[in-house]
Amino acid sequence: MKLFKYQQINAALKQQIANLSGEGFKQIFDRIDQFGIKKGVDKMGLDKYIEQCAIVAATSGAVSGSGGMITMLIGVPVDMVNLITQQFRVTMAVMYHNKGSYNFGFEEFMTMIATSLKVEAGVALTKTVMESVAEKLLLMVGTRTAERLVPIIGGVIGGTTNYIFIKRVAARVKELEAAGQIIAI
Secondary structure: OHHHHHHHHHHHHHHHHHHHHHHHHHHHHHHOOHHHHHHHHHHHOHHHHHHHHHHHHHHHHHHHHHOOHHHHHHHHHHHHHHHHHHHHHHHHHHHHHHHOOOOOOHHHHHHHHHHHOOOOOOOOOOHHHHHHHHHHHHHHHHHHHOHHHOHHHHHHHHHHHHHHHHHHHHHHHHHHHHHOOOOOO
């Protein structure tokens, strides 16, 4: 019985990865207001903007982990989409801050995301690269899911993990941009 449930969960996870890597990233990317990111960075500065994104990510992590199994079932997918959105916003903010341009194409942007996650990315963006990015993100969320079963501790762990993740992504993107390791747009 346990083997059957594990196979169902594994199949569902693979389906989520396929969905996310297919059109999911593109849909998230298309819904982000790139001009709004420019305005936010101009008004607050890069570091405060990154801090705001980390707090938004931490909030969804805390909420999705705070109610145990009930909020986990609904909250984890919502939290994952928010975490990806905040990662995208932070990456765009750093790119804008360093390049002065705020209008990025999806393929160039995904190359940057893949590079920041240490996923090998060539000149051509392939579905395999997008699946690798999706798999890393889903695995990160999956390792936290077990800890989220305990309501209060789950909220603290979820919020803290999301906050640290966004701050690390920002630091990695800044490092890559400073070293010129990002493919120029």
